[in-house]
Amino acid sequence: MIGKKLSRREVLTAAGAALLTLAPGVKLVDLAVAASKTANASKDEATDNLVRWGMLVDVNKCADGCTDCVDACNDEHGLRGQNNHNSRPETDAQYIRVLDIKDKTTGKQYSLPMMCQHCETAPCVDVCPTGASFRREDGIVLVDKHTCIGCRYCMLACPYKARSFVHENLTDQVPTTPRGKGTVESCNFCVHRVDRGEQPACVEACGKLGHQALLFGDMNDPDSELSRQLREKSTTQVRDDLNLNTGVRYYGI
Amino acid sequence: MARLRHTTFSGNSRGYRVLLVALGALVVNGLLSARQMDQAGHWVTGMSNQVVWGVAHVFAIFLIVTASGVLNIASISSVFERDVYKSEAYTAWARLSGLLAITLLLGGLLILVLDLGRPDRLIVAMTHYNFKSIFAWNVFLYTGFVLIVVVYLWMMFEQRMNRFVRSAGIAAFAWRILLTTGTGAIFGFLVARQAYDMAMMVPLFIAMSLSFGSAFFVLILASLHQHVHTKQKVELLTRLRMLLGNFIIAVLFITVIDHLAKLYAAGLHDFERFILMDGGIYPAMFWFGQVLIGSVVPLLLLFWRSKISGNISMEISIRRLVIASGMVIAGGFAQLYVIIIGGQAYPLALFPGMEVSSSFFDGEIASYTPSFHEFALGFGGIALALLITILVLRVLPFLPQEDQLSGKQT
Amino acid sequence: MTMPADDKKLTFLKFRDQSTLGGEMLMYSLSKQVAALLGLCLAGISMAADYSDGFVADFRPDFPAAVKGEQCVAPVEVMRRNHMMLLFHQRDRTVYFGERATKYSLSGCLSCHTQRDTQGAYIPINAPGQFCQSCHSFVSVKIDCFECHATMPRQRAVFKRTAVDEQN
Structure with missing residues (x-):
């Protein structure tokens, strides 16, 4: 109808046709499913639960004062406040952070990276009213920002303080990490990289300087390096009293 | 017994009109603040990644808890008091109690919805449900409550339906207990936080709702000045004195038990020290707000009798009840502030017994200063509840009529 | 018995599609219906007023052409709608x-x-x-x-x- 002069008859016909297809959605869904099936067959595959992505943090190898993983994460996801630098630390997002820990009794000190632990029974997934907070089949805990209403209940429920709320308008987002005002977000194991068969940005950065404190892999594959190390070393889950079966394990604490 | 008649609110005084305008202005003010929060983002409020729910939530939860408590009057009239003569004072006010239950809930929900990061996605919250989420249960509990109370009111209004009032009243009472259970569970079932992880939150919230609701109704009654027959007011107020006293004691009792249990556990000593002693505003609010102003002084006002003069006059007794009710409301806000904001200000213990620090405020007491916008939104919610109430009073016969009860009892 | 993983996914997806239709797409289909009704009104007006053939003017948005590629991922008519x-x-x-x-x-x-x-x-x-x-x-x-x-x-x-x- 656009860009063409129409006779009255044509207008009437078009209006009638529009009335006859009052519920176009039904047909469109089929179309979209068919389209997606072809896309699948030719290209990438859906995730499945044969894989469970996990990470091992070797605290002994985590270098003092090093923030390479944090910088790489901020870079990868374009995390920064409105004014291009951390002008409002209390409301700016952090996906991964370095915790400095000191034992009050013995005086032993160490540092470790803390982020979303990608729990099997994640409290954030339980409490989310719309189901926006969910766990992918391969164990990665994500927020579907299209259905997140910004109630922030997941932030109250998370035992690891892993989540941030976007407190301001954002521009210039990184294409692979869509993020915007009014929704909650957290470490997503760099899911766009994982889907491409790559490592999360923090793991890659930690390896660059040879620290190798972070190891990423498939916990379900008994032959993976991650599974081998998890089998051999006595690793810890943070807040293991909650029995959340975390995807991130720590060695040396 | 003369049948109880109800009437609309007939006063068209200057005071009524001023009240309308004032409440309307507060609602508009709240909406403007909500718009500002929505357009700029939540950084304009006092909330942060540490304290994710602020003073607006204190108002919202106060209103929701009070909404179910204010239904007490109706519940007693149709469920608990079988003696017709004794229940008459309650029955006279049952309709207003039902109306307030609905409007207060709506006010609270308005605040909650407008505080969302994406209030424009309310339709998503209505179409996507995660049934394991207590929030999702609450969506049904709230809408169900409004529906049930509407039906309950219909049974009261429609003479032919009066015989179903008791059944509707029982359903409404059961639902209001469920509703407050749901609200308490929002906090009680959070395993992650030391302040919240206890099922005791559920009975605590139920007791709070009974107490705040009764106190709120006393204030509403007291503010209905000349327009309503004083005899009925006096009757109900006299009865509410004992009731309110018992509810205050119940809240206090559960609070004491909760703190004793936490003091018994070594792992929670630091948190208790924070919330009861070292935490600045929070212990102050707890001891002076909740305990002193919200519980001890009201109890004295309600029950203390001078040995010399013996019984005090009914007039003084009622004046004391009204003052006590105002103090219970103030103490209730303090209590919710301590629970909601104090509970978040205390840092999560990721590594118990260790000193932890980071750029993300781990191991630190979070600072929180409520902003104008949050207060504006909170007062806007209260104003909306009252505005709807006084508008509906003009249209439908919610208030007991003067002449009917005079001289009915000797 | 558990379903094969892919079947489960499809069921889930079907659910999601429907729920999407129920949610944000509700607005979309509503707007479609409103558009259809408006179209009908327009036709009615044009019939009543008996305008000449040129009544519907040459309305179209002015947007830049694609920078690269001969053909979109689907025919233009499909993409537009x-x-x-x-x-x-x-x-x-x-x-x-x-x-x-x-x-x-x-x-x-x-x-x-x-x-x-x-x-x-x-x-x-x-x-x-x-x-x-x-x-x-x-x-x-x-x-x-x-x-x-x-x-x-x-x-x-x-x-x-x-x-x-x-x-x-």
Whole structure:
């Protein structure tokens, strides 16, 4: 109808046709499913639960004062406040952070990276009213920002303080990490990289300087390096009293 | 017994009109603040990644808890008091109690919805449900409550339906207990936080709702000045004195038990020290707000009798009840502030017994200063509840009529 | 017995499609119905007034042509009417199942339809007069895709926290 002069008859016909297809959605869904099936067959595959992505943090190898993983994460996801630098630390997002820990009794000190632990029974997934907070089949805990209403209940429920709320308008987002005002977000194991068969940005950065404190892999594959190390070393889950079966394990604490 | 008649609110005084305008202005003010929060983002409020729910939530939860408590009057009239003569004072006010239950809930929900990061996605919250989420249960509990109370009111209004009032009243009472259970569970079932992880939150919230609701109704009654027959007011107020006293004691009792249990556990000593002693505003609010102003002084006002003069006059007794009710409301806000904001200000213990620090405020007491916008939104919610109430009073016969009860009892 | 994984996924997906229809697409189909009714009214008016054949003027939004590619991922008529369905569907497949095929993805749109200014820098696709915005302001449909999604293709984030901080 656009860009063409129409006779009255044509207008009437078009209006009638529009009335006859009052519920176009039904047909469109089929179309979209068919389209997606072809896309699948030719290209990438859906995730499945044969894989469970996990990470091992070797605290002994985590270098003092090093923030390479944090910088790489901020870079990868374009995390920064409105004014291009951390002008409002209390409301700016952090996906991964370095915790400095000191034992009050013995005086032993160490540092470790803390982020979303990608729990099997994640409290954030339980409490989310719309189901926006969910766990992918391969164990990665994500927020579907299209259905997140910004109630922030997941932030109250998370035992690891892993989540941030976007407190301001954002521009210039990184294409692979869509993020915007009014929704909650957290470490997503760099899911766009994982889907491409790559490592999360923090793991890659930690390896660059040879620290190798972070190891990423498939916990379900008994032959993976991650599974081998998890089998051999006595690793810890943070807040293991909650029995959340975390995807991130720590060695040396 | 003369049948109880109800009437609309007939006063068209200057005071009524001023009240309308004032409440309307507060609602508009709240909406403007909500718009500002929505357009700029939540950084304009006092909330942060540490304290994710602020003073607006204190108002919202106060209103929701009070909404179910204010239904007490109706519940007693149709469920608990079988003696017709004794229940008459309650029955006279049952309709207003039902109306307030609905409007207060709506006010609270308005605040909650407008505080969302994406209030424009309310339709998503209505179409996507995660049934394991207590929030999702609450969506049904709230809408169900409004529906049930509407039906309950219909049974009261429609003479032919009066015989179903008791059944509707029982359903409404059961639902209001469920509703407050749901609200308490929002906090009680959070395993992650030391302040919240206890099922005791559920009975605590139920007791709070009974107490705040009764106190709120006393204030509403007291503010209905000349327009309503004083005899009925006096009757109900006299009865509410004992009731309110018992509810205050119940809240206090559960609070004491909760703190004793936490003091018994070594792992929670630091948190208790924070919330009861070292935490600045929070212990102050707890001891002076909740305990002193919200519980001890009201109890004295309600029950203390001078040995010399013996019984005090009914007039003084009622004046004391009204003052006590105002103090219970103030103490209730303090209590919710301590629970909601104090509970978040205390840092999560990721590594118990260790000193932890980071750029993300781990191991630190979070600072929180409520902003104008949050207060504006909170007062806007209260104003909306009252505005709807006084508008509906003009249209439908919610208030007991003067002449009917005079001289009915000797 | 458990279903094969793929069947389970499809069931789930079906549910999601329906729920999508029930939610945000509700507005879309409502607007369709309103448009149809308006069309009917328009026809009625034109019949009553007996305008000449030229009544419906040459309305169309003015948007720039695609920068590259001969052919869109689907015929133009399909894209005009249904691009939002394709995008919503791809979106859910990507978010929930990690299928990142770009055929119906938003970044796919960007890669062909983003214009460059005279200096060769990208112009955000939601800027006035640009591909998405011109049509959407023409039909008065507000989209919030770009509150979160990138508005121009970019290979990698260029920002380094420390460097930026020092500059400012």
